[in-house]
Amino acid sequence: MKKIIIFIILAVILLILLYIFLSKPANSLSDSQFVEIYVSLSILSQQYAGNPETFNQEKEKLFKQYKVTEKEFQRFHRKYQDQPEKWVDIWKKINRKLEEKLKEVQKPTP
Numbered sequence: 218m219k220k221i222i223i224f225i226i227l228a229v230i231l232l233i234l235l236y237i238f239l240s241k242p243a244n245s246l247s248d249s250q251f252v253e254i255y256v257s258l259s260i261l262s263q264q265y266a267g268n269p270e271t272f273n274q275e276k277e278k279l280f281k282q283y284k285v286t287e288k289e290f291q292r293f294h295r296k297y298q299d300q301p302e303k304w305v306d307i308w309k310k311i312n313r314k315l316e317e318k319l320k321e322v323q324k325p326t327p
Contacts (some may be wrong), residue, residue, distance in 0.1 A: 245284075246290065248306075248310070249310075250285065251297075252310045253283070256311060257279050259315065260318065261275050
């Protein structure tokens with residue numbers, strides 16, 4: 218009888234821990250993913266400036282590609298904006314990435 222009670226208590230504890238672990242909103246977005254998405258969104262917004270419907274479709278594809286939701290992206294963005302010292306580093310990475318993309322576009326084709 219004692220073993221059954223201990224087993225039930227352990228099972229309940231395990232279920233509680235499992236629930237806590239699975240229900241916790243995991244911010245799976247890394248700095249580098251954020252930079253890539255941010256840069257891609259900047260390019261898409263310029264590319265589809267006159268066509269908001271296509272922009273939204275492409276934006277959704279982008280989020281699916283990175284397996285992240287727009288909410289997670291916005292949460293990450295707000296979190297870093299509230300931490301200016303960290304936002305500066307992210308912004309530098311974004312600028313570097315945009316410069317790389319610009320150089321790729323400006324390369325002469327043979």
